[in-house]
Amino acid sequence: MTTEEHVVLVDRAGHALGTAPKTSVHGQETPLHLAFSSYVFDREGRVLLTRRADHKITWPGVWTNSCCGHPLPGEPLENAVVRRLSYELGLEVERVDLVLPTFAYRAVMANGIVEHELCPVYRVIVDASARPNPDEVGEVAWMPWKEFADGVQNGLLAISPWCREQVPLLVELGADPLAWPPAPAAELPPAARP
Template identity: 80%
Template sequence: MTTEEHVVLVDRDGHALGTAPKTAVHRHDTPLHLAFSSYVFDQDGRVLLTRRADHKITWPGVWTNSCCGHPLPGEALDHAVLRRLSYELGLSVARADLMLPTFAYRAAMTNGIVEHELCPVYRVTVGSPVTPNPDEVGQTRWMPWKEFVDGVQNGLLAVSPWCREQVPLLTGLGADPTMWQPAPAADLPPAARL
């Protein structure tokens, strides 16, 4: 018997309020909940872009950053990143570096479904090939970071709303993603500090 996955609900200050079934969260009045975004880089500094599977509830078929997801109740965010990278992209990764500890966003699709997430952002570096899970990922593409940033900022590359908001914040950390200094885990919202 499979138990339904739950997400952690949070208040505006990032304190946990409880949990809710993941399937019941993304709707027209989506409550603020804990999530993560990650950007995977290869040894050449290229970023891995993914196109969300066409059957996803939120932003189906849209290009975005490498991997997004939700921690399970009681799960450390960096562990959730590694778990989802393995599941969605077949990547075995030793560590995820925290880059934007307090990123949050709210975005509504044309059909009214809303994403509303407190979504710390992580950087991951890999040296192994990607094996996308078709249940999650429709397509992948490696792109030089500067080309990706220029495409997003000039409106030439259509990406998810959260990715579009994250790019200028990440570029504020420096031009070279391999040189970004990780943020301390103590800067995470309270619900994400385990």
């Protein structure tokens, strides 16, 4: 018997308030909860983009960054990144670095469903091809980082709302994504600190 996955609810300062079933927190009154975003790069500095599976509740069929997800209660965010990349993309991770420890966003779909996440962002380096899980990912594509970032910032690429907000912040870290400085774990929200 499998138990339903729970997410960590947080206040605006990032303190844990408790947990809730994942299926209950994505609706028109979505509470702020802990999540992560990750950007996977190969050794040439290309970023792995994914198109969300067409049956996803939030932003189905939309292109986005490599992988997003929620840590399980008590699970370190870095471990959640590795777990979800393995599950969604069949990737073995070489390196995971925190780059935007305090990113948060709220976005509303046309049908009224809301995403509301405290969502630290990670850079991940891999040396392997992705094997997408069709339950999660409809399609993948590798793109040079500059081409992708320019396309997002110029409005030429249709992309998820959280990715649209993250890319300018990532660009501020420098032109070479493999050289972005890692952020200290101490800057993570309290609910996400190891």
